[in-house]
Amino acid sequence: MTIELDHAIVSARDKVASARQLAELLGVPWAPTALGPFSAVYVNEGLTLDFIDTDEDFPVQHFCFRVSPEEFDAILARIQAAGIPYRSTVRGPMDGKVDTQFGGKGVYWNEPEGHQWEMLTVSYARQAG
Incomplete structure (x- = not known):
């Protein structure tokens, strides 16, 4: 099997706003609430960026x-x-x-x-x- 990057977690103060903006700019689908605590941007068939809220420095x-x-x-x-x-x-x-x-x-x-x-x-x- 070829190794492929499946997803990456992106920290945010407002995961929904960050995910929405990126998805709209790229013209790709997104979900305000995906599995677990993530707001997901479906970049392509094989890569998802999962935005997660945090109040910690990142x-x-x-x-x-x-x-x-x-x-x-x-x-x-x-x-x-x-x-x-x-x-x-x-x-x-x-x-x-x-x-x-x-x-x-x-x-x-x-x-x-x-x-x-x-x-x-x-x-x-x-x-x-």
Whole structure:
């Protein structure tokens, strides 16, 4: 069997608001209450992000979504329509620009809990092969 990531738990102060926002931006289904204490975002057929409420301190997490060029344009349009600032670099000011240095498109934005989302069309983490 190939090893696949099935789910990840994302800490939040308001799991429902965080899950709803991400699901709406990505255009994927979500459930305000899933099994147990989670609000789930069904990223694709094999990956769920389970948001969980906590009042404890938690580190900012980074998740990157690789999408098609068409999906990129649709998601970026939803980010812009929601008035969410975004940037072309992992750190730095919200410049409202799209990164194109790896032969595709990429942007970064932060959600209200502080977690950082990245969206790209060409992976720089893995070489084509």
